[in-house]
Every structure is written in C-alpha cells, then in structure tokens.
Amino acid sequence: MTRRPTRRLIALALAAALSVPAFAQEVEPFQVSDVRVDGLQRISAGTVFTYLPIERGDTVNQSNAADAIRALYKTGFFEDVRLSREGSILVVNVVERPAINKIEMKGNKDIKEDDLRKGLKEIGLEEGDTFDRMSLDRVTQELTRQYNNRGKYNVEINPVVTQLDRNRVNVAINVKEGKAAKIRHINVIGNELFTDKELMDNWESRQTGWLSWYKRDDQYSKERLSGDLEKLQSYYLDRGYIDADVTPDNTQVAISPNKRDLYITAGLTEGEQYKVSTVTVSGDTVLPHEDIEKQIKLFVAPDKVFSRRGLEAANESVAAALSNIGYAFASVNPVPNVDRASRTVALDFQVNPGPRVNVRRVVFDGNTRTADNVLRREMRQMEGSWYSQAAIDRSKIRLQQLGFFEEVKIESKPVPGTQDQVDLAVSVKETNSGTINFGVGYSQLGGIQLNGSLSERNFMGSGNQLSVALARSSYQKQASFQFLNPYFSKNGMSLGYNVYWSEFDYSNYNTAQYNTSEGAANVTLGIPLTEWDSINWSLGYSRKQVSIFRGSTPQSIVDYIDAVGTRTFNAWRTSVSFARDTRDNYLQPTRGTYQRLGLEVTLPNSTVSYYILDYQLSKFFPLSDKLVLNTVANIGYGNSYGKTYTRTLSDGRVVTAKGMPFYENFYAGGVSQAGRVRGFVDNTLGPTDFSSFGYNQPIGGSIKTIGSLELFFPKLIDSPAARVSAFLDFGNVFADRSSIKASELRASAGVAMMWRSPMGPISISYAIPVRKFPGDRIERLQFSFAGQF
Structure with missing residues (x-):
C-alpha cells in the first residue's frame, strides 16, 4: 500500500521539532557519562557516533540537543530521531529508513530500462540504498518530464512501495506511456527571403505524413525541436545573416485539449546579409x-x-x-x-599550433583472433614518428578494407606527464571472415548445394587467405585449393596459388546443354603501386574436356567443336590487371571508388588463341548520413586472335571456329555479381541458339554491358551486419560488336537486403522488370545463403 509522503514528512518534522523542548523542560542540563543508541538494525552505532555532535563528557542542553537531532536527520538514514535520558546516560532512539531491496519498472518501452535506472540513481533511488519517500515525488516528476520531452503527454507514472521483512522495501514503478502527440502543423513566421520548405528541408521534426508511421518524425521531442531550431539558425548564418534571431523564446508549442495533437510556431527575425x-x-x-x-x-x-x-x-x-x-x-x-x-x-x-606531438606507441585492442602484426602492417602512422592525422585516417581505412572487422576506432591518448607525446589506441570489433559449408547452402540457380568447403580470408589470424572446397550441386562438382599471402614481401607484394578440378553441367545452369571437365593451376603476383593502386599478374595452365550431345547441344557449339577437331582444350594463359580502391570500408562502404581493368590472353601452344578484356567500376556517393548511392558498371569483351580453324564436314558444310570460345562466354541475369540483372532468371539474357532438335538455349556472348544504380539505407536497420537497398539494374550480353543495340538492354527495379547472419551471408532481392521482351524468363524473388564462421 502506498502512503502519501507529504503527510508523513510533516509528521516527522513536527516530532523532531517538539522532541527537543520536551527533553529540555523535563530534564535540566546534564553532563553525559555515556551515550546509548537504540533502534538500530542495519546501521552501526559507530556511524551514529560519527555524525552525533555530542560526546561523553559534554553537557547536554536544549541548543545542542536540537543540533544533534538535525545532524542525524541530515544523514538521510532515519525516519525518526528522539533523545532521552537515563540518569547521566544520553539515549538516542532512532527509526531507520528501510533499505531498497529491488526496483522494478514495468510498461516502459520508449525509454530503455538502463536509461531509466541511470536517471533514478541521479535522483537517489537505487537498489541497496536507503529509501527516502520524498524521492518518489521526484521520480514521478522526472519521468513525466522525460516522457513529455518525447511528446507523450498522457503518460502516467505510478510508484508502488511494498514493505518487506528486516526493514526492506520493494519499489515498483508502473508506467503507462500512452500515445505520443503528433505534430499536425509547423509554421515559421518572419521569413521573407526563404520559403518554409527551404528552411525546414533538413529538419527532423515533420508534420504528419504518409511515411510517419515508419519514420516517427511527426512525434514531438523537445530535444529534436531544439536541434531543428539550431539548424534554422545555421541556415541563416551560412548565408550571411549574422543578425538572424532564432531562439526558443520565439517558439511556441500548443497542444490540443486531448493531448494528442501539437502545433508548432517558430518565429524569427532575418536581419541583413553581411x-x-x-x-x-x-x-x-x-x-x-x-x-x-x-x-x-x-x-x-x-x-x-x-x-x-x-x-x-x-x-x-x-x-x-x-x-x-x-x-x-x-x-x-x-x-x-x-x-x-x-x-x-x-x-x-x-x-x-600547440606543441609538436610524437606518437609513442600504437596499442591494439579487440583483435582476439587477428595477430597484432596483421593490423600493424596496415598502419600508416608509425611509432616514434610525428603525429599525422592524414596517416591515422588512412590507417583506419586500410584496416576497414581488410574485411576482418565490423568496426574500427582510433583514439589519441595523451601520455601522462608529457605534452608532446600521445599513444594511439586502435580498437577493433572482429566479424566473421570465413565461410564453412557442410551440406548448408541454397540458391535458386543451383538448388540445394551439398558441399564441404572452408574459406578463410584471415587464416589463423595471419591475414592470409585460404580456401579448400569439395562441392557438389545440381550443376557442379568441384575440388579446389587456393592460398594467398597478401604480404609475401615486406613492401606489400602478394603471392598466391590456385589448383582446382571441376565437372560442370551447363544444362542445369540455365545455359546450353554441354558438360565440361577441367583441371587447372596458376600462380598470381600482386604489386602495390600506391596506397590505392595495384597491379596483379598471373600465369597458369588449364585442360578442359568438353562433352556435347548432338541433337541437344546448340548447333553453333557443335560446329565450333567440329571446326577445331577436338573436344580437349589446352590453354597456357596469362593475365594482368590494374586495380584502384579508395573505398572507406570493405564490408559496407559509404564513399570511394573501386575500379579494375583486366586483360587475359592465352599463350602459344594453346589449343585456341583468344583474349578477354574486363572492366569493373563501383563508385559510392554519400548523399546524406541516411543515404548512400552506388553506381556500378561491368563491361567485358572477348575475341580470338591468330589462327582460325576452318573445316569441311562430310555433309559438305563448312564450319569455322572464330571469336572467343563458347565456354568463355559472358552471361547476364540473376543475382551473380558477374552478370547481375535481378528479376530475370540467372544466365538467361542475351543470345540463344537452337539445337538440331529445336531446343532454344542461352549460349552467352562475347560482349557484356551491365550497370546498376543502388541506393543504400545504412540506418534503416540498426545493425552493422545488415544493409537494405533500392536498385535499378540494367544490361545484357551480345554475340559480337555488330549486334550491340541499346534497345536490347533489359532493366529491373526493386529492393534488396544483404545480411551477414550468424549462420552465414543471406541475400534476398525482389525485383520487377521494367524493360523486358517476350520470351524473357522472369524471377522476381531471388535469394541465396551459405554457412559462415
């Protein structure tokens, strides 16, 4: 049962005031031979003696008795204090205030419990402390104020105190938050130079609109409105109106009688331009x-x-x-x-300028798996050198680009006792850097994938990349081993190896009906040119066995095989590529550019001679703290060079093998990065060809033109592991240069979400083709996932 604290406090005050005169009238002043304290339960007698201004040997009179009572009340430990005398012994009778055993909060949704408890502690209400009934009034007032500042004027705060044994209490604070008042109208008065729309364009407070149910920008908040008024003041100051007056005193907030609607009027004086x-x-x-x-x-x-x-x-x-x-x-x-x-x-x-500062030490924290030296080699701010903010900023970006960390923070901490030295504290939060699959995986292209693979971009915390895979799906069997040491040399040269074997059934890959069996090996070397630029070179050998099915395989592929005169293709190949990466983050970039231009060429003694050019571009523009635009371009071109195979068949037909081999063709459609045009079935866009049995099948092309505009919403989901976007994809593949037509480009628009879940990366998109042609295969909902560690 809750008592009214005001009446109780008045009674206590009267008791304290009347106790001293009664004591003084009944007993003449006397010298204290001893002091005894009665009524203590939790508080020690020593604590009372510490605050009691009367000691053994002192003479008690009306004045110092009143001082003693006031001193003990002031401690906050006692509800009642009385003084009495037994002979020459001073007896202090006290009633302790109860201790707070537990504080419970119910009904609070808008304000987190941790924030509420922090506020209660500042008021003086905390578990284990002495309970003061006066604090309940302060709790009610403070919580009501906090909710009012959030636009909730119908809030009800009901504290309930339950008495327990051993002079303890439980305090339950029941909150009925009610509905937040909505901003129905915002009016700016006094603006002649700029329109209301211009002035309020970047305000957080908004009138109720059709998206307010999601954004909640129509809910009134005193702090939010204060921030908007500061933005309004800044708007004028940024345009030279230094006498512009925008103050809270000129702003009125009116609330409707039912406390559900708010009307804001902001007054201002513009002044002259300077x-x-x-x-x-x-x-x-x-x-x-x-x-x-x-x-x-x-x-x-x-x-x-x-x-x-x-x-x-x-x-x-x-x-x-x-x-x-x-x-x-x-x-x-x-x-x-x-x-x-x-x-x-x-x-x-x-x-x-202040003192010139030297960096004494660089200390890493949070890298429980990643070795210190992996982080240290990315640092551009060195120990023992002059402090450089540019070097620190670049160090942070390089650490983010590793892809090992969700978050990277670098703080400068002054060294105690010096003014010219600092330590750099590099704090990281590690994320999943590898993928492990054991029978876990699904995509709409390949269906259920039975595989066992281990792929780790940060193998044993060394920064080396290792991938070992044994995979089996509806279209592929594969065994591969890949290894890359990104710091093969101290100056940042990388060295990698790749060995793999695969059997590929293209008929289950939404492409032409033929199979391949291939074994390959290559070595790669990466050379950094600048902080952002690098060159990669590779040399390798592959042996590919092609199986065709006369009658089912498209005729153009059958003719190519007949012209070459073999189904086994040996290739010695080399490639060189130039890459520039200025992105600020590997996992979720918000600004910067990634570009790559590559050339792959088959060398002499290869079965067929051809080359492939490929260009990739991804540029991120931060439109605001809530929007990031990514523009993507992916262009590819391949052709043959040197010898051309021509053969006359037994039926008199002349067949020629020219251009890029069919098994190297580009494909478009679906969610794969190489040919992403979401909303269309994977690999189905572009040239097709009939088999002799009349089956029309995608065969790909030697020219690829893919583009995308994707708008990311970084703060739509409050998680660094998830990202939501709206996109426009467009592109196609073409047989050769003469067949390129802008009118043949397909396009789709939709929304997507990428989530690095604890189970693995999950990608989901829903796209509606906005430019399609009869015969196109549509697939609006597309997704894939795999296990991760």
Whole structure:
C-alpha cells in the first residue's frame, strides 16, 4: 500500500521539532557519562557516533540537543530521531529508513530500462540504498518530464512501495506511456527571403505524413525541436545573416485539449546579409603565412558572402594541415569584427599550433583472433614518428578494407606527464571472415548445394587467405585449393596459388546443354603501386574436356567443336590487371571508388588463341548520413586472335571456329555479381541458339554491358551486419560488336537486403522488370545463403 509522503514528512518534522523542548523542560542540563543508541538494525552505532555532535563528557542542553537531532536527520538514514535520558546516560532512539531491496519498472518501452535506472540513481533511488519517500515525488516528476520531452503527454507514472521483512522495501514503478502527440502543423513566421520548405528541408521534426508511421518524425521531442531550431539558425548564418534571431523564446508549442495533437510556431527575425571585408592570419602559423592565408581563402574570401559553414571549414582545413605535420592539438580561432554600418565582417584567424606531438606507441585492442602484426602492417602512422592525422585516417581505412572487422576506432591518448607525446589506441570489433559449408547452402540457380568447403580470408589470424572446397550441386562438382599471402614481401607484394578440378553441367545452369571437365593451376603476383593502386599478374595452365550431345547441344557449339577437331582444350594463359580502391570500408562502404581493368590472353601452344578484356567500376556517393548511392558498371569483351580453324564436314558444310570460345562466354541475369540483372532468371539474357532438335538455349556472348544504380539505407536497420537497398539494374550480353543495340538492354527495379547472419551471408532481392521482351524468363524473388564462421 502506498502512503502519501507529504503527510508523513510533516509528521516527522513536527516530532523532531517538539522532541527537543520536551527533553529540555523535563530534564535540566546534564553532563553525559555515556551515550546509548537504540533502534538500530542495519546501521552501526559507530556511524551514529560519527555524525552525533555530542560526546561523553559534554553537557547536554536544549541548543545542542536540537543540533544533534538535525545532524542525524541530515544523514538521510532515519525516519525518526528522539533523545532521552537515563540518569547521566544520553539515549538516542532512532527509526531507520528501510533499505531498497529491488526496483522494478514495468510498461516502459520508449525509454530503455538502463536509461531509466541511470536517471533514478541521479535522483537517489537505487537498489541497496536507503529509501527516502520524498524521492518518489521526484521520480514521478522526472519521468513525466522525460516522457513529455518525447511528446507523450498522457503518460502516467505510478510508484508502488511494498514493505518487506528486516526493514526492506520493494519499489515498483508502473508506467503507462500512452500515445505520443503528433505534430499536425509547423509554421515559421518572419521569413521573407526563404520559403518554409527551404528552411525546414533538413529538419527532423515533420508534420504528419504518409511515411510517419515508419519514420516517427511527426512525434514531438523537445530535444529534436531544439536541434531543428539550431539548424534554422545555421541556415541563416551560412548565408550571411549574422543578425538572424532564432531562439526558443520565439517558439511556441500548443497542444490540443486531448493531448494528442501539437502545433508548432517558430518565429524569427532575418536581419541583413553581411559580406567578408578582410581576411587576416595571426599567431604562429608554422607553415608559410601566405600558404595558410591562401588555404583559408578557399572557404572565406573578401567580398564574398559571410558563411559560418565556410568559417568552420577553414578552421578544420588549417588545423588538419598542422595536424598532418605533428601538431595534433593545433587550434584556429577566428575573431570576427562586425561593422553593422557597412554590413561587413573582418576576420582574423588566430593560429595556435600547440606543441609538436610524437606518437609513442600504437596499442591494439579487440583483435582476439587477428595477430597484432596483421593490423600493424596496415598502419600508416608509425611509432616514434610525428603525429599525422592524414596517416591515422588512412590507417583506419586500410584496416576497414581488410574485411576482418565490423568496426574500427582510433583514439589519441595523451601520455601522462608529457605534452608532446600521445599513444594511439586502435580498437577493433572482429566479424566473421570465413565461410564453412557442410551440406548448408541454397540458391535458386543451383538448388540445394551439398558441399564441404572452408574459406578463410584471415587464416589463423595471419591475414592470409585460404580456401579448400569439395562441392557438389545440381550443376557442379568441384575440388579446389587456393592460398594467398597478401604480404609475401615486406613492401606489400602478394603471392598466391590456385589448383582446382571441376565437372560442370551447363544444362542445369540455365545455359546450353554441354558438360565440361577441367583441371587447372596458376600462380598470381600482386604489386602495390600506391596506397590505392595495384597491379596483379598471373600465369597458369588449364585442360578442359568438353562433352556435347548432338541433337541437344546448340548447333553453333557443335560446329565450333567440329571446326577445331577436338573436344580437349589446352590453354597456357596469362593475365594482368590494374586495380584502384579508395573505398572507406570493405564490408559496407559509404564513399570511394573501386575500379579494375583486366586483360587475359592465352599463350602459344594453346589449343585456341583468344583474349578477354574486363572492366569493373563501383563508385559510392554519400548523399546524406541516411543515404548512400552506388553506381556500378561491368563491361567485358572477348575475341580470338591468330589462327582460325576452318573445316569441311562430310555433309559438305563448312564450319569455322572464330571469336572467343563458347565456354568463355559472358552471361547476364540473376543475382551473380558477374552478370547481375535481378528479376530475370540467372544466365538467361542475351543470345540463344537452337539445337538440331529445336531446343532454344542461352549460349552467352562475347560482349557484356551491365550497370546498376543502388541506393543504400545504412540506418534503416540498426545493425552493422545488415544493409537494405533500392536498385535499378540494367544490361545484357551480345554475340559480337555488330549486334550491340541499346534497345536490347533489359532493366529491373526493386529492393534488396544483404545480411551477414550468424549462420552465414543471406541475400534476398525482389525485383520487377521494367524493360523486358517476350520470351524473357522472369524471377522476381531471388535469394541465396551459405554457412559462415
């Protein structure tokens, strides 16, 4: 049962006030020979003696008795304190306040329990502490205030206290949050230069709209509105209106009688526009004075409109330039001199470089699997060298590009006792870097995949890549071994080996009906050119056995085999590629570009001579903190060179083997990266051919043109392991250059989700073809997954 705390406190106060006069009237002042404390349960007598201002040998009178009672009440330990006398013994009678055994919260959804408990602790309500009934009133007021700030004005806070044995209590705080009030209208008053839409374009608070059920941007929040008013102030300051007045005092929030609807009115005064009159630099610039001044004038320059954003950018630019040469704590303080008569601002940038800082140590944390040296070799900020923010930023990107970590943080920590040294704390959160499959895997292209494979991009934490696979699906049997050491040499050269054998049934791969059996081996060498650029070279040998089915295999493939005169194709091949990677993250990039241009050529003594050119582009644009645009292009071209096979068959037909071999053709359609046009069945776009039995089958082509525009929503799902996107895919493959027609391109639009789940990567997409032709095979929902570790 809950008691009204106010009446109880009044009673306690009266008891305390009346106890001293009664004590003083009944007993004359006396000298204390001893002090006894009665009524203690949990609190020790020593604690009472610590706070009691009367000791053995003191004389008790009305004044110091009142002081003693007040001192004990002030501790917060007691509900009641009385003094009495037994002879020359002073008796202190106390009633302890109960201890809080447990605090329970029910009904809170909008505010997390950890946040609530933190607030209760600040008020003085925590498990194990002494219970003060006055704190219940403070709890009700504080929680009501917090919910009101979140737009919930119908909230009900009902604290219930349950008495337990041994002078303990349980406190239950029951919350009925109610519905949040919705913003029905926002009105800006006083704006003549800009429209309401322009001013509120980047506000978080919005009027109720058709997406508000998801975004919840129509729910009022005091903190959110304060942030929006700051954005409004910044909007004017960035355009030179330094006298613009946008303050909470000019803003009114009206609520409807039922506390369900809110109406916001923001008033402002625009003022006049100011320009920059002069830009000067003072202080110890370290770098040449004219260079600093030139750098500042890239952002704020004389006769240009004043902009606070430009001012901040100039500050950051100069501070960054100094931090790159060791001045980690450099500061730039712009001092404005406003001339309101001429409506101009003179700016003096005062530069304070601070001490030049040396990095003492680089310490890694969170890499439980990955060895320190794997992280250290990616660091561009070295121990014992001058601090460089550019080197630190580049180090962070290189660590992110490894793909081993969900999160990378680098903090500078001053070394105690020095002003010119810092330690770098590199904190990482490891993610799954390998894939393991044992009978786990499914795709719509290959169906259930029975396989056993191990693929690890960070083998035993060494940073080496290892893959061993034994796979079997409806279209493939494969055994392979791959190994890559990305730091074969200290300067970053990589060396890799690849050996594999496979049997491939193309008829179950949505392509022409023929089979191949192949064994191959190659070696690869990677050479870094710059921080972003590299060249890769490979040399290998393969032996491919092709099986065709006369009557079922497309005639063009049968003719190619007959012209060459063999079904066994030996190939010595070499390839060279150039790659440039400026992406900020391997797993979920938000900015930067990946480009790769490759050439593969078969060498002399190969059965057929051909080459393949391939170009890939993926460029990420951060449109905002909530949107990232990825533009993708994938272009491929292949052709033969040198000898051409021509043969006259027994039926008199002349067949010729020219162009890129059919088994190297490009395919498009489906979810595979090589030919991604989602919404169409895998590998079914492009040229087709009939067999002698009349079966029309996809045969691929020697030219591939694939593109995509994909808009990612990084914050739509609050997980670094998941990403949602909306996309537009387009492309096709063509038989040769003469058959390229833009009118033949297919296109689809849809949504997709990629999730690195604990079971493995899961990819799901739903696409609707927006440009299709009769005979195209449509598959709107497409997905695949595999096990991961």
